[in-house]
Each structure stands twice: as C-alpha cells, then as structure tokens.
Amino acid sequence: MLDNFRTKLRQEAQLWRDEGLISSSFYNQLADRYQFNKLEAAAKNQFNMILIGVGSILLASGVIIFIAANWQVWSREAKVVLLFSLFLTISIVGYNFWKEPKPDNEGKKSLKSNKKLGEALLMLAAFILGVNIAVMGELYNPRGSRYELFLAWGLGVLTMAWGLRSLPLAIFGVILTQAGYWTGIGELRFTGELTWARLLVQHMPLFSWLVFIPLAYWVRSRWVFALGAIAFASSLQFNLNSLQLLSFSQAAPWLASFAFALPPALFWSYDDLLFPEVNYKLFQPLARTLTLLFFSIIFYLLSFSWWWENRVYNSVDRSAYNTILRSFPLIDLGILSGLAVIQWLYLFRHRPNRQFRALDLNSVFIASFIFITALVPFLYQASSRISVFAVFVFNVLLALLGSGLIREGVEFNSRRLFWAGLMLITLQILTRMLESDNSWLFKSLVFFLCGWGVIAAGLWFEQRTKKAKGS
Amino acid sequence: MKSSESKRESKKQISPESEFNQKVSFKNYIKTIEGESKKPIPFWRFLVPLLIQTGIIFAVPVQGSFTNVIGRRTILQTASVNSTNLLRDNSLRVDYDISRANNLRRLPGWRQLVRQYPGRNRRSAPLADGTRFYVILQQPQFSNSSIPTAWRPIRIATRRPNSVPQNQVALEGQYRDGFITYGLETYYIRDNQLQQINRDIAQLQRNRRGRQSRQPIFVELKVDEQGNTVPVSLWVRDRNYRL
Numbered sequence: 001m002l003d004n005f006r007t008k009l010r011q012e013a014q015l016w017r018d019e020g021l022i023s024s025s026f027y028n029q030l031a032d033r034y035q036f037n038k039l040e041a042a043a044k045n046q047f048n049m050i051l052i053g054v055g056s057i058l059l060a061s062g063v064i065i066f067i068a069a070n071w072q073v074w075s076r077e078a079k080v081v082l083l084f085s086l087f088l089t090i091s092i093v094g095y096n097f098w099k100e101p102k103p104d105n106e107g108k109k110s111l112k113s114n115k116k117l118g119e120a121l122l123m124l125a126a127f128i129l130g131v132n133i134a135v136m137g138e139l140y141n142p143r144g145s146r147y148e149l150f151l152a153w154g155l156g157v158l159t160m161a162w163g164l165r166s167l168p169l170a171i172f173g174v175i176l177t178q179a180g181y182w183t184g185i186g187e188l189r190f191t192g193e194l195t196w197a198r199l200l201v202q203h204m205p206l207f208s209w210l211v212f213i214p215l216a217y218w219v220r221s222r223w224v225f226a227l228g229a230i231a232f233a234s235s236l237q238f239n240l241n242s243l244q245l246l247s248f249s250q251a252a253p254w255l256a257s258f259a260f261a262l263p264p265a266l267f268w269s270y271d272d273l274l275f276p277e278v279n280y281k282l283f284q285p286l287a288r289t290l291t292l293l294f295f296s297i298i299f300y301l302l303s304f305s306w307w308w309e310n311r312v313y314n315s316v317d318r319s320a321y322n323t324i325l326r327s328f329p330l331i332d333l334g335i336l337s338g339l340a341v342i343q344w345l346y347l348f349r350h351r352p353n354r355q356f357r358a359l360d361l362n363s364v365f366i367a368s369f370i371f372i373t374a375l376v377p378f379l380y381q382a383s384s385r386i387s388v389f390a391v392f393v394f395n396v397l398l399a400l401l402g403s404g405l406i407r408e409g410v411e412f413n414s415r416r417l418f419w420a421g422l423m424l425i426t427l428q429i430l431t432r433m434l435e436s437d438n439s440w441l442f443k444s445l446v447f448f449l450c451g452w453g454v455i456a457a458g459l460w461f462e463q464r465t466k467k468a469k470g471s
Numbered sequence: 472m473k474s475s476e477s478k479r480e481s482k483k484q485i486s487p488e489s490e491f492n493q494k495v496s497f498k499n500y501i502k503t504i505e506g507e508s509k510k511p512i513p514f515w516r517f518l519v520p521l522l523i524q525t526g527i528i529f530a531v532p533v534q535g536s537f538t539n540v541i542g543r544r545t546i547l548q549t550a551s552v553n554s555t556n557l558l559r560d561n562s563l564r565v566d567y568d569i570s571r572a573n574n575l576r577r578l579p580g581w582r583q584l585v586r587q588y589p590g591r592n593r594r595s596a597p598l599a600d601g602t603r604f605y606v607i608l609q610q611p612q613f614s615n616s617s618i619p620t621a622w623r624p625i626r627i628a629t630r631r632p633n634s635v636p637q638n639q640v641a642l643e644g645q646y647r648d649g650f651i652t653y654g655l656e657t658y659y660i661r662d663n664q665l666q667q668i669n670r671d672i673a674q675l676q677r678n679r680r681g682r683q684s685r686q687p688i689f690v691e692l693k694v695d696e697q698g699n700t701v702p703v704s705l706w707v708r709d710r711n712y713r714l
Binding site for chain 1: 497500501512517520521523524525528529530531532535561601654659661662701
C-alpha cells in the first residue's frame with residue numbers, strides 16, 4: 001500500500017515538475033523524503049520475498065508429504081527424532097530471525113520484515129510443539145486425555161511467550177490453556193487421582209489471575225488482559241457452580257457470594273500502578289469496563305426468579321453437591337480475596353487529593369454494589385429463602401446500573417456508556433414483561449413505549465452531544 | 472451554558488494520573504516504551520523456555536520408560552482382538568475380560584461403587600458414565616511355563632490402594648456404557664507384523680472351533696505403583712510380539 005502511494009506520488013511529482021508547478025529543487029526534496037530512487041530496489045525485494053514465500057510453501061509441502069508417506073515405515077524412535085528435530089530447527093531459525101535487528105544498508109524495513117518472519121516461524125514452532133506432544137502421547141501413552149494435551153501445550157507456549165515477550169504467542173497460549181480448561185472441566189465431576197492437569201483445572205481462577213494478568217502487563221496487550229480476565233471470571237463461576245449453588249438448601253451459603261462478588265471487586269480495584277516501573281494506567285479503564293460488563297450480565301441473570309426457586313436443579317442429586325464441596329478451590333478464594341482487599345486499600349489510600357471526589361463516589365457506588373451482590377445470596381441461603389426479596393433486589397440493582405450508566409454517559413458525553421445503559425434498561429423492561437403473562441395488547445403497548453423511549457432518548461442525546469461539541 | 476459549566480467541573484475532578492491517561496493514548500504510550508527498551512533480549516530468555524518445551528515433549532516417553540523399568544509385569548486376558556487397516560493406519564483394537572462391566576459385577580467392592588456413583592438405570596446402566604475406579608488383579612498361583620496365564624481380578628476399589636502386595640496390581644479404569652476403558656485398548660503396529668498377528672489369530676480360531684475355553688491371547692504390560700501402565704507385548708498362544 002505504502003509503495004503504491006510512493007509510486008503514484010513519483011508519477012505525480014514528475015508531472016508537476018514537467019508542468020512547472022514545482023521547481024526541480026523541490027522535486028529533489030520530495031524524492032529525498034520519499035526515497036523515489038529506492039522504489040525499484042524495494043519492488044525487486046518484494047518480488048524476491050514472494051518467490052521465497054512460494055518456494056518455502058512448496059518445500060513445506062514436500063516435507064509434509066515425505067513424512068506422511070513414510071510414517072508407517074519408520075520405527076517409533078525415528079518418528080520421535082524427526083519431529084523433535086523439526087521443532088528444534090524451526091524454533092532456532094525463528095529466534096535468529098526474530099531477535100537481532102542486524103544493521104544492514106537496507107534500513108528499517110527489512111528489519112521489520114525479518115522480525116515478522118521470525119515471529120511467524122516461532123508461531124509455526126508453537127504449532128509443531130503441539131504436534132510433538134500429541135504424537136508422543138499417542139506413541140507412548142494412549143490413555144492421556146485431550147485436555148491434558150491442550151494444557152501441556154498451552155503451558156509450553158506460555159513459557160515461550162514469557163521469555164520473548166511475544167504477543168501472538170501469549171494470545172495463543174491463553175487460548176490453548178482455555179481450550180484445555182473447557183475440555184477438562186467435565187473431568188472434575190468424576191473421582192480420580194489428583195494429576196497435575198486436574199489440579200490446574202481446579203485452580204484455573206487463581207492461575208488465570210496470577211499468570212495471565214501479569215503476562216498482559218509483560219507483553220503490554222489489552223487483548224491478553226481481556227482474555228485473561230474473562231478466563232478468570234468464567235472459570236470461577238464454573239468451578240464453583242455458583243448459579244447451581246443457589247438452589248441447594250444446605251450449601252455453604254458464602255460460596256455463591258464469593259463467586260459473584262470476587263470478579264467485580266478485583267476488576268474495579270485493579271490498578272496498574274501496583275506493578276513496578278509503570279506510571280501509566282495501562283489496563284485500568286479496560287478493567288473497569290469489564291466490571292460494568294460483569295455486573296450487567298450477573299444482575300440480568302439473577303433478576304430471573306427461576307435461579308432462586310428450587311425448580312431448575314431439583315433433579316441434580318446430592319452427590320453433585322458433594323463433589324463441588326470436595327473440589328472447590330478454597331485456596332483460590334483465599335488468595336484472590338486477599339488480593340482484592342489489598343487492591344481496595346490501595347485504591348482508597350492513594351486518593352491523590354480530597355477534591356477528586358467524583359472518582360471516589362464511583363468507587364463507593366461500585367463497592368456498595370459488590371457488597372449487596374455478596375450479601376443477598378448469603379441472606380437468602382442462610383436464613384429466609386424468600387426468593388421474591390432477592391429477585392426484587394437484583395432488579396433494582398439492574399435498573400440502578402442502567403440509569404447510572406446513562407447518567408455517566410450524559411455527563412461525560414460518552415456515547416458508548418449512554419447507549420449501554422439505555423439498552424440495559426430496555427432489555428430489563430422487555431424481559432420482565434415477557435416473563436409475566438399479560439395480554440397481547442399490553443405487550444404491544446410496552447414494546448411501543450420502549451421503542452418510542454429509545455428513539456426519543458437517542459435523538460435527545462445525539463442533539464446534546466452535537467451542541468456540546470459546537471459550543 | 473450549563474453544560475459547559477458541568478464539563479469544566481468534571482475536568483476539575485479528574486486526578487493528575489487520569490489526566491495523563493486521557494492525554495496519552497494507549498498506542499502512543501506503547502510506542503514510547505518500545506523506544507526506551509530497545510535492549511536486545513538475552514539468549515537465555517529463549518533457551519530456558521525451549522528447554523521447558525523440550526521437557527514437556529519428552530515427559531511422556533520418559534515416564535513410560537520409567538514405568539517399564541520399575542513396574543510389575545502383569546498379564547491380561549483378552550476377550551476380542553480386531554485389527555484395522557484403514558487409511559494405512561495399522562492398529563490393533565483389544566478388548567479385555569475386565570473391560571466388560573458384567574465380568575466385574577460379582578467382585579467385592581462393586582456394590583459399594585454402585586451405591587456411591589449410581590447410574591440412570593439399575594439394570595442397563597448401573598454406574599454413572601465417566602466414573603473412575605480401580606480393579607485389583609492378582610497373579611495366579613499355578614502358572615504354565617510356556618504359555619502365560621492371565622491375572623485375575625479380585626476386587627474393586629473406589630480409591631487407589633496405598634500399597635498392594637507383591638503379587639497384585641491396581642489398574643485404573645473408566646466406566647462408559649457398560650464398558651470399562653483402561654487406556655490399553657489401541658496399539659499401532661507396523662504392517663508386516665500386523666499381518667503375521669492376523670494370520671496367527673485366524674489359525675488359532677480355526678483350531679479352536681467349537682471349544683468353549685478362553686482364547687489364549689494375552690497382553691503383557693508393566694504397571695507401577697502410581698497406576699501408570701506400559702504395554703510390553705502381545706502373546707498369541709506361545710508366540711510373542713513386542714508392542
């Protein structure tokens with residue numbers, strides 16, 4: 001694209017010079033700045049790269065076909081040696097391309113493409129690592145399960161991502177570990193020995209928070225942060241079976257509370273300044289957005305009455321609950337709650353000045369949300385078991401969250417916040433309306449009013465932002 | 472008028488850090504940081520992860536050879552042996568006597584297991600799918616020297632026994648749809664060897680036609696204290712094939 005622009009610019013500049021629009025000295029300046037004389041060399045380089053690319057694809061196909069053709073003939077040892085040496089070669093070659101910006105006269109561009117090539121080769125090596133592990137498993141230990149493969153592969157890729165601070169490897173590693181978690185979570189229901197993979201699946205919430213979040217900081221990527229945070233929150237919910245727990249009568253009442261309150265507590269109080277050598281809040285805005293997202297989802301889910309009544313999981317027998325108790329990650333809860341407390345203390349202690357009360361007000365607001373989210377399931381399970389009360393509280397919380405978002409959106413002229421709040425409230429109204437049995441006339445009236453409200457509010461907001469920008 | 476006032480107010484309420492945050496975008500910050508840290512990454516930061524990855528790759532075979540050295544030699548009675556030659560993927564699928572839940576039903580410990588993990592239906596699906604348990608096998612007292620004798624299951628345990636006598640081993644199995652898998656069901660074998668095995672088995676079955684005795688096909692394996700297993704060989708009557 002860039003070269004295309006330069007070629008066109010050269011054509012145009014030559015035309016201007018010939019027409020006398022610009023002086024030839026000016027043309028020379030332009031030529032210097034955009035390096036017109038190197039265009040041919042660059043084009044040649046690109047052509048070479050394409051040829052090399054086609055050649056290497058053919059080479060790779062040759063290798064693959066060779067291996068496939070002889071796979072049955074070779075002995076086990078030969079297969080192992082071959083695959084491992086392939087892995088080693090590609091890793092080392094990739095590293096050599098990736099590591100050192102070799103100073104040569106081609107300048108910065110070839111360095112960049114070298115680095116890209118190295119990164120691609122390292123990624124290929126990560127794939128071949130997986131093939132190696134899979135083949136080893138098949139040859140030597142056919143009883144190993146798929147989730148163990150994914151977890152081992154993911155851990156291997158993650159170590160390399162840590163070492164080289166490589167973003168693609170980090171994302172790949174996080175995805176692989178999550179794939180391992182989701183294929184392995186079913187295993188938790190069964191008894192069995194405590195292998196390393198089981199342990200990892202059981203403590204995935206702790207692992208995600210303590211490994212993925214620093215990894216995100218290490219490779220400076222918001223993608224890794226978001227993936228890690230989502231992995232943490234979802235694995236916590238699924239390991240604790242928080243939604244199911246609500247309908248067990250004898251469940252330890254604080255378990256569900258922890259599952260619901262811990263993620264927002266950790267997200268909201270997250271502060272990059274807790275890491276060393278950082279003077280910039282890299283991920284805090286993202287973490288706070290994730291808090292609001294988590295709140296919206298959990299409030300919406302808990303505002304349905306059927307989680308609170310014993311209807312849903314009545315069929316689940318008692319043994320399921322026993323297995324939850326046996327495998328629940330108590331250590332995770334302890335460590336993560338301690339971390340949350342530290343973060344909150346930091347948040348309130350490092351308030352820069354008394355006058356920045358607006359920020360604190362938000363934090364107090366969120367803190368009370370977290371407190372109520374933890375308290376209501378506890379009260380419900382410990383004493384009253386009146387589902388009406390819990391459902392009412394969570395509906396109020398959902399409405400408060402929606403209107404709070406709208407208010408913030410209006411105040412800071414943020415379109416995203418405003419629309420998110422509006423959608424949340426509309427969703428709530430429509431859901432409650434559809435949940436109850438009303439006449440069709442009433443339903444159509446509610447739909448009509450909602451639609452009218454959304455259009456009116458949206459138009460008003462857009463008008464307002466336009467005015468604010470204009471003034 | 473009012474809105475501009477509130478805007479000014481909201482600006483005042485922002486702390487210096489977040490003001491810095493609003494002025495500098497994420498991408499610009501990353502760029503400045505990259506400029507600062509142009510230091511090349513030292514070689515060990517590549518070497519250590521590579522060594523760890525190598526360790527992960529070789530963990531499985533090393534474990535296997537370990538089991539091969541210290542494990543106890545055990546012999547399992549097969550119930551059926553099928554070979555497939557699909558897409559040049561030569562594999563031998565083996566089914567054992569102890570793979571069938573019906574053969575384990577009378578052993579001590581089975582009823583307790585069923586009580587602990589009941590299935591959907593008492594008769595057709597007694598155990599919950601996916602249940603893991605341990606089958607304790609014992610060496611037979613009389614053994615013929617030329618043809619090996621299979622070890623017999625003596626009891627079922629829900630947890631792996633801490634220690635078993637010298638003449639016993641514990642195998643971990645997983646129940647599913649009336650069958651128990653031990654991870655010892657599929658073997659990949661080279662083409663010529665597989666043909667040989669097939670010929671032997673076919674001959675054996677011709678000779679045995681009509682007789683009700685058990686087929687003399689056995690799998691020999693090594694089992695260690697932790698329950699890890701390594702297949703060693705396949706016996707077809709007195710002939711031995713390495714797996």
